[in-house]
Amino acid sequence: MSGQTKRMRARTAESIKSWLIMLPGLILMTFFVWEPLFESVRMSLYKTRNVELVRFIGLDNFISVTGKDDFAQALTNTFSYTFWSLLLGFALPVVLAILIGETRRSKGFFRTAVYLPNMLPGLAVIILWSAFFSGEKSGVLNILLGHLGFAPQSYLTRAEWVIPIIILIATWKGAGATALIYMAGMASVSPELYEAAAIDGATVWQRIIHILLPAIRKLAGTLLILQIISVFQIMYEPMVLTKGGPDNASLSLMQLMWQYAFGGSMNYGKASAVAVIVTAILLVMTAIYSYFNRRESDWD
Amino acid sequence: MSKVQRTGVIRDYDMHSASVRIGYGFIFLCCCLMVVLAVFPLIWVVLAGFKDLKEFVSSTSLFPQSFSLEPFITTWNQLGIAKNYLNSLLFVAGSVVCALIFNGLLGYGIGILKPKGHKMVKRLVMLSLLMPTTISIVPLFMNIQNLGLGNSFTPLWLSYGANAMYVVLFVQFFESLPSSIIEAGRIDGASQLQTFFRIVLPLSKPICAVIAIFAVNAAWSDFLLPYLVLRGGNLQTVMVRLFVFSTEQTVNADTMMRSVVFSMIPPIILFFIFQKQLTENAVSVGIKG
Numbered sequence: 001m002s003g004q005t006k007r008m009r010a011r012t013a014e015s016i017k018s019w020l021i022m023l024p025g026l027i028l029m030t031f032f033v034w035e036p037l038f039e040s041v042r043m044s045l046y047k048t049r050n051v052e053l054v055r056f057i058g059l060d061n062f063i064s065v066t067g068k069d070d071f072a073q074a075l076t077n078t079f080s081y082t083f084w085s086l087l088l089g090f091a092l093p094v095v096l097a098i099l100i101g102e103t104r105r106s107k108g109f110f111r112t113a114v115y116l117p118n119m120l121p122g123l124a125v126i127i128l129w130s131a132f133f134s135g136e137k138s139g140v141l142n143i144l145l146g147h148l149g150f151a152p153q154s155y156l157t158r159a160e161w162v163i164p165i166i167i168l169i170a171t172w173k174g175a176g177a178t179a180l181i182y183m184a185g186m187a188s189v190s191p192e193l194y195e196a197a198a199i200d201g202a203t204v205w206q207r208i209i210h211i212l213l214p215a216i217r218k219l220a221g222t223l224l225i226l227q228i229i230s231v232f233q234i235m236y237e238p239m240v241l242t243k244g245g246p247d248n249a250s251l252s253l254m255q256l257m258w259q260y261a262f263g264g265s266m267n268y269g270k271a272s273a274v275a276v277i278v279t280a281i282l283l284v285m286t287a288i289y290s291y292f293n294r295r296e297s298d299w300d
Numbered sequence: 301m302s303k304v305q306r307t308g309v310i311r312d313y314d315m316h317s318a319s320v321r322i323g324y325g326f327i328f329l330c331c332c333l334m335v336v337l338a339v340f341p342l343i344w345v346v347l348a349g350f351k352d353l354k355e356f357v358s359s360t361s362l363f364p365q366s367f368s369l370e371p372f373i374t375t376w377n378q379l380g381i382a383k384n385y386l387n388s389l390l391f392v393a394g395s396v397v398c399a400l401i402f403n404g405l406l407g408y409g410i411g412i413l414k415p416k417g418h419k420m421v422k423r424l425v426m427l428s429l430l431m432p433t434t435i436s437i438v439p440l441f442m443n444i445q446n447l448g449l450g451n452s453f454t455p456l457w458l459s460y461g462a463n464a465m466y467v468v469l470f471v472q473f474f475e476s477l478p479s480s481i482i483e484a485g486r487i488d489g490a491s492q493l494q495t496f497f498r499i500v501l502p503l504s505k506p507i508c509a510v511i512a513i514f515a516v517n518a519a520w521s522d523f524l525l526p527y528l529v530l531r532g533g534n535l536q537t538v539m540v541r542l543f544v545f546s547t548e549q550t551v552n553a554d555t556m557m558r559s560v561v562f563s564m565i566p567p568i569i570l571f572f573i574f575q576k577q578l579t580e581n582a583v584s585v586g587i588k589g
Contacts, residue, residue: 017492018415025406025461026421031443032462033428036436043439051442099330102308106331112575113335116342119571119578121521123539124563127546127556128345136357140344143360176338180579187307194309204320207309233432236524240546254434261438262528271438279435286430 040279044272051268061273065260071274073248074256077163078232081252084164085231089171090224094216096175097182098208111183114176122173126240129169130156156242159249166237166250178223185219186212225289229282253278342564349558356554375558379551381538388520388537388566394457395519396512402461403511404504407470408496412482422471428464434524441528451533456526460519466511473507474500510581513574517567538563 044061046053065071100110117125132140135154142152155161189212197207235254238244244251244259253274261271314320348356350364352371359365376382409415410422449455477500485499501508523539530536531544542563545551551559571578 014492015415018409018413018418021413021492021496022406022409022415022418022421025402025409025467028402028458028462029406029425029428029464029467032440032459033431033433033436033464034424036439036443037431039439039443040436043442051445096334098309099327099334102310102324102327103331104308104324105328110331110335111579113338115575115579116568116571117338119517119567120342121523121539121542121563121567123521123523123542123546124560127542127560128341131345131348131553131557132341137360138357140362143362146360172337172341189307191307191311194311198311198314204310204314204323212309229430229432233434235434240543257435257438261441268438268442275435275438279432282432 037279040272040275043269044276046269048267048269050266053269057269061269062277065270065273066277070248070251070256074251074253077249077251078234078253080163081167081234082228082231084167085170085227086224088164088167089175090227092171093175093178093223094182094213094220096179097186098212100179101183101186111180114179116176117173118177120173123236123240125173126169126237129172130241133165157246159246162238162242162246162250166234166241167231169241170231170234170237178227181223182216182219185216189215221289221293225286228285232278232282232285342568345557345560345564348554349561351554353552353554356557371554372558372561375555376562379541379555379559381541381559381562383534384536384538384541385562387535388539391453391456391526391537392516392519394453395460396515398457398461399463399466399511399515400508402458403463403466404470404501404508405496407467407474408500410467411471411474412477412479412500413492425464425467425471429468437524437528441525444529450529451535452529453535456522456529459525460515463515466515469507469511470504473504477503510577513570513577514581517570520566 043053045056045058047055047057047060096114100107100114103110133155134140134142135152135157136142137146137152139152139155141155142150146152155165193211194207197211202210233254234252235258238250238252239255239258242250244255257271257274257278259265260267260274310320310324315324344362347362347364349372350367351359355365406421406425410418410425444450444455447455481503482495482499485495490498521539523537523543526537527540527543530540536544542559545556545559
C-alpha cells in the first residue's frame with residue numbers, strides 16, 4: 001500500500017516536472033499566439049484610445065467598419081485575390097512537379113532552381129517586381145515588350161490588372177516550393193503501376209490522368225485550403241506595390257486592418273473588428289474543408 | 301545508365317517512340333524555361349543596381365553602361381547599411397536560439413515526456429497551425445507596448461520561441477526516436493532536463509539543423525512585427541529599413557534596387573550552402589504555406 005502511494009507520488013512529481021519543462025514554451029505560445037486571438041475578439045467590442053480600452057460598445061466597431069465603402073471594396077477584392085490565386089497558382093505547381101518529375105537529367109538542378117524564389121525575402125521580391133511592372137519606359141516589361149514593338153504601358157494603375165499582377169508575383173515566389181511538395185507526393189506512386197498500365201497499352205498521357213493525378217488528389221485538397229487561407233490574408237504585397245490603389249482596387253481586408261491600426265488613426269478596436277471578420281471567414285472555410293475531407297475519408 | 305528504377309510516368313521503353321521523345325524534349329525545354337523565369341529577375345535586379353538614377357529611369361537597355369561597383373559602395377555607406385546588417389544578424393541569432401530551445405522543450409514534453417494532459421496541448425498546437433499569425437498582430441503589438449518592450453529585440457526573439465510549425469516538426473521527430481535509448485538514460489538516474497540535453501538533443505541534430513536554417517531565413521525576411529517594435533529606433537534591421545524606404549519613399553529608385561540586392565545576399569548565400577536540406581525539407585515546412 002505504502003509502496004503504491006510512493007510510486008503514485010513519484011509519478012505526480014514526474015508529471016509536474018514535465019509540465020515545468022513545457023512551461024516556457026507554453027507561456028510564449030500563450031503570449032504570442034493564443035491570447036492575442038482572444039484579445040482580438042475582446043478589443044473588437046471596445047472603443048479604444050491608443051493602447052487603452054475606453055469602454056464596451058458592443059458591435060459598434062463592426063457596424064462602423066462594415067458600413068464604409070472601403071470595406072465592401074476590400075471584401076470583394078480579397079475574394080478576387082483568392083479567385084485569381086486559384087486560377088493562376090493552383091494548377092501551376094502540379095504542372096511544374098510533373099514536368100520536373102519526368103526529366104531524366106539535371107532533376108536536382110531543376111528542383112533547386114524553382115525553389116530559389118521562395119527563399120528570397122517577400123518584401124524584396126515585391127519591390128523587385130514593382131520595377132518590373134513599372135509604367136515608365138525603363139520598366140523591364142516595357143523594355144521587353146518594346147523589343148516586340150509594343151508601346152510602353154502603365155500596368156499598376158489599371159484597376160483590372162493590379163490583382164492578377166500581385167497574384168502573379170506571389171505565384172512566382174511560391175509555386176516552386178509547392179511543386180516540391182507535390183513531387184514528394186508523386187514519388188510515393190510505385191513505378192510498377194506505370195509499368196503495368198503501360199503493358200496494358202496505356203499512353204503516357206493516360207497514365208498521368210488515371211494514375212498520377214488521382215494519387216495526389218488528397219494532397220491537392222489540403223494544399224488548396226492552405227492556399228486559400230494564406231491568400232485571404234494577403235496584406236503587405238498590395239501595401240508595398242500599389243498602396244491598395246488605384247482607387248482601392250487592390251485594397252485587401254488585412255490591409256484595411258493594418259490601416260485602421262497603424263495608418264495614422266491608431267484605431268485598434270476597429271482594426272480588431274476587421275481581424276475578427278477575417279478570422280470568422282477563414283474558420284468557416286476550414287470547417288467546410290474538414291467536413292468534405294471527413295466525408296472523403298469515410299468513402300475510402 | 302543507372303540501375304536504380306526511374307520514378308517518372310515515362311518509362312525507358314517509351315523513349316523508343318518518336319512522339320514520346322518529342323514530348324520529352326518539350327518537357328525538358330519547359331524546365332529550362334522555368335529556370336530562366338526563376339533566375340532572370342534576380343540577375344536583372346543586380347544589373348539594375350549598377351545604374352545610377354538618371355540611367356535607371358531613362359535607359360531602355362537591361363544592361364548598365366558600366367559595371368563599376370561604385371554605386372553599390374556609395375549606397376552602402378550613405379544609408380549606413382552596415383549597422384542594419386549587424387542588427388539583422390543579432391535579431392537572427394537570438395531568434396534561432398529561441399526557436400530551438402523553447403519549441404524544442406515544448407516538443408520534448410509533447411513527444412517524449414507525455415505528462416497527463418499533453419494531448420490537449422498537442423491539439424492546441426495543431427490548431428494554431430491553421431490560425432493565421434498576422435491576424436492578431438494588433439493585440440500582440442499592444443501587449444508588447446504595455447509590457448514596455450518596445451524598441452528592443454527581446455519580444456522579437458521570443459516570438460520565434462512560439463512557432464507551432466517548429467513544435468510540430470520537433471514532436472514528429474522526437475516520436476520517431478527509439479524509446480529504448482531515452483529510457484536507458486532515465487534509468488541511469490538522469491533528470492528529465494539532463495536527458496533532453498545529453499541524449500535527445502545529440503540525436504536530433506538533423507531536425508535542429510532544418511529548423512535552424514528555416515528560422516534563419518524566416519527571421520531575416522521578417523519585417524511586420526519588427527517594423528512595429530523597432531521603428532524609429534536604432535535597432536532597425538535590413539528588412540525594416542527596406543520597408544520604411546518602400547512605404548515612405550524616402551530614397552530614389554536606383555538606391556532602392558541596390559538595397560533590395562543587399563537584402564537578398566544573405567538568403568542567397570544560405571540557399572547555396574544548404575540547398576540540399578532546404579529542397580528536401582521544403583515538404584514538411586512548406587505545408588504551412
